Amino acid sequence: KNxxxxxxxxxxAQEGEFITINCSYSVGISxxxxxxxxxxxxxxxxxxxxxxxxxxxxxxATINIQEKxxxxxxxxxxxxxxxxxxxxxxxxxxxxxxxxxxxxxxxNP
Amino acid sequence: GxxxxxxxxxxxxxxxxxxKIECRSLDFQATTMFWYRQFPKQSLMLMATSNEGSKxxxxxxxxxxxxxxxxASLTLSTLTVTSAHPEDSSFYIxxxxxxxxxxxxxxxxxxxxxxx
Numbered sequence: 001k002n003x004x005x006x007x008x009x010x011x012x013a014q015e016g017e018f019i020t021i022n023c024s025y026s027v028g029i030s031x032x033x034x035x036x037x038x039x040x041x042x043x044x045x046x047x048x049x050x051x052x053x054x055x056x057x058x059x060x061a062t063i064n065i066q067e068k069x070x071x072x073x074x075x076x077x078x079x080x081x082x083x084x085x086x087x088x089x090x091x092x093x094x095x096x097x098x099x100x101x102x103x104x105x106x107x108n109p
Numbered sequence: 110g111x112x113x114x115x116x117x118x119x120x121x122x123x124x125x126x127x128x129k130i131e132c133r134s135l136d137f138q139a140t141t142m143f144w145y146r147q148f149p150k151q152s153l154m155l156m157a158t159s160n161e162g163s164k165x166x167x168x169x170x171x172x173x174x175x176x177x178x179x180x181a182s183l184t185l186s187t188l189t190v191t192s193a194h195p196e197d198s199s200f201y202i203x204x205x206x207x208x209x210x211x212x213x214x215x216x217x218x219x220x221x222x223x224x225x
Binding site: 030031033035040041042043044045048050086088090095096097099100101102 | 141143147151152153154155158200202204206210211212213214215216217218219221
């Protein structure tokens with residue numbers, strides 16, 4: 001079993017829909033990242049969080065440390081949001097990252 | 110700020126040759142950089158942790174003599190794939206630990222290596 005599980009693996013939405021991507025992990029962590037990977041391959045860091053909630057534009061990330069769960073929400077989704085979204089965690093006090101397999105999001109116009 | 114570049118973005122090489130990939134932090138100093146590999150439709154896997162001025166720390170199963178890492182300055186780490194084989198074809202991504210929190214990482218755009 002992977003230390004970091006994401007769901008769903010694939011998600012197709014219509015433009016304007018509210019999107020939720022989930023991440024569950026099995027180990028104690030110091031921090032969690034949400035990353036975005038576009039088809040070209042480059043990775044952009046969206047959020048790093050260790051508690052609570054963060055918001056940036058139409059993106060919201062939440063984390064529940066006790067339940068070992070995080071969610072990434074996208075409001076008013078747009079075709080340009082189409083990408084792979086990756087959850088990654090720092091186990092314990094480690095600087096290393098352990099990655100989920102990613103959620104492929106396709107937003108249709 | 111906190112931009113990481115990689116060069117080249119794509120490289121094709123013949124089996125048996127060596128390829129060097131550069132990872133640079135453009136506007137900050139990075140004492141620690143990380144090298145990852147990603148196979149198609151797979152998640153990223155950490156290959157090694159690169160520390161400026163010292164030997165890299167390799168993850169289990171990664172051959173240090175095949176994947177040579179040099180972190181000679183605070184802004185540059187290089188990964189050299191020696192005696193490349195077709196199975197080394199992959200997407201290689203570096204990241205640099207940010208100037209703030211030790212958990213902050215900034216990713217490079219990646220290098221697509223194809224070995225023919």
